[in-house]
Amino acid sequence: MTAAVTMVVVCLVGGTWGFTDHGGADDLSPGARSLPWPKDGQASVWVEGVGSLGTKGEQRPVPIASVTKVMTAYVILREHPLPTTDPGPVITVDRTAAQESGSIDESTVRVDEGQQLTQRRLLELTLIPSGNNIARLLARWDAGSQEAFVTKMNRAAAKLGMRHTTYTGASGYESTSRSTAVDQLKLAREAMRDEVLREIVAMPGTVDPATGATLPNTNTLLGQAGVIGLKTGSSTPAGGALMWVATARTHSSERLILGVVLHQRADTSPQEGLQAALDSSGKLIEAARKSLGTAVRAQASIPDAS
Template identity: 50%
Template sequence: MLDSATTQVIGPVPTRPPGHRRARGPWVLVSGLLALLLIGTAMFAVAPLRHPLPTPTVTRTVAASMTIPGKAPAVPWPDTGQAALTVEEVGSLGRSGGSKPVPIASVTKVMTAYVILTEHPLDRGEHGPKLTVSKARAAAYPAEQSRNESLVPVVAGAVFTERQALQAVMLPSANNMARILAEWDAGSIGAFVAKMNDTAAALGMKDTHYTDPAGYDPGTVSTAVDQVILARKAMKLPAFAEIVAQKKATLPIAGTVRNYNSLVGQDGVVGIKTGSTDEAGGCLVFAAVVKVGGRKITVVGAVLGQPGADTPVQLARVFRVTRPLVRTAAAAVGVHPVVRAGDQVALVRGPLGAVTTLNATEDLTVVGWPGMRVKLDIDVPEVPDRLPAEAEHGRIKAVVGGSTPVATPLHAGTGLEAPSIWDRIRRHR
């Protein structure tokens, strides 16, 4: 039996009244506000990161064109007749005397040789196929001689290589060999003349008309400008350029013949063809090679209609007015810097205000003369977000007249870095 003095009676635990909850309202409110704040902050921070960065923009800071500084060359044009002067792969130095078609005498033979060599190409030093002088061509020789034509002696059955025939045409200016070549190529002189005119039309020689392959007929007419067009094309044929630069050659029957163009070998002159008749006066299509900045540059020109009583006087006059043209062109042409290494060419603006420059890596130089217009083109690919300092990116090129473009690479100045996440968030606050 338990002792009543030590016995503890535990009554029933009272239950909580209905609807009673522990008092935690303030904590829930604070927790909710903190959660909303964190969510809002996260959304605010992430929002600018959802959008891609804008592509860096490039603004050119160099002009689209410029003029080579200095005084433009004064070309000593002849007082009479026509003249035209150009520098291969650079541009024209101009022309004088108008553009009326005039007789061109044996300058005609440039087209004769050009047609022959395009139909029957020769390499340098190659003699090519053989042609035989017909009885009819040999029989025509006395009559041609009685007219004081420029000829080489021929006999029926004589054999010339293509090269020898062209040498006869271009050096001593043999009219009879021009006719022999025409018949050999086309079957008749008329058919060959048609080829000459078709070729002139194809080359854009709009003021030229040929009536014979020798130039003896005054009905063959052209202009100095048109003859420069043809000469430039002809000088690109290796055998043509080789033949017209010769001072002499050895031919069947005739033996050694000399070039009527006495300027060959002087002032860099390497051809091309003389011409003289009463109707045409003294004529010369010429080419000269000059050295500019370690490069060889070809000057091509034509002078027509120089006065004189006979061939020696006419040719002396045309040589006298041609020399200053060649020398002026040689003195005028030079190497000119248009952009210097390190020059700023463009400004690059990256996202969020980042900036760098694109600068020329090397000097950009052109061949030309003072007063010539130079076009400057910039080619810059899309700039990435990150462009290290000195990294090559794009290029600048220069074009003068009809020259081949020259270019130099561009490189970045200071580095262009993509903005950090923090910069992007901070910038959008």
């Protein structure tokens, strides 16, 4: 390939999409300005091998609800790594986790005191049906108390450069756990390096330890438009939140597209907020995959003048 053709390729990847890593409002690369970004809240998208497509909305810390559990799982797997074929150690359900099962104010999973479940199963129950009581059980198992575990969460966030993030609990139930789309995208990129976490967030459901029924994944975008994860969040103060990852076919290879959408329809109901986050994310994912594929197909069609 000649130098002239190489320059065109760089223009397609670097100029059409561009690379931006700033935290300001509506900081979009040229080729991403036409994407259907959410009108409210904030969002950030990154493409493997390309870079950041930019950010939408003011990147100020907002409640992130159960998206918090991605950091909980990330810290647990850093402290207690699992091979993909190993369910991990058996953990005994304590009285607190069992009592919290009956809460009607938050998302929980029914477990009984003394019940024994593996680390892998507890991670599934944390990330798939979004069990707040299970996230806190894992925190106590790891660090002795939720408070001590939160210190680990904030330490991990600092190491990842998440300068505008504060965790105050392992589940996201507290509205004081706050972050930005840019910061959570840094976590998403790192979390997807862990094969066990990657497998879990791609699961459509997991088994209810109380009934044996299937508990569906709260991320209803799974299996659509290449979506393979990651985690939902919703509450009245947070509105709807979604950290997502999808695959996109580009010429002869497949790339990951990762994104975070926060603060959708905040101060409404958790259900309304979550649906808004899913809807806005779905549109953004489909458009980004289509645009990326078009850019790479155009790149591939450039004749080699050598």
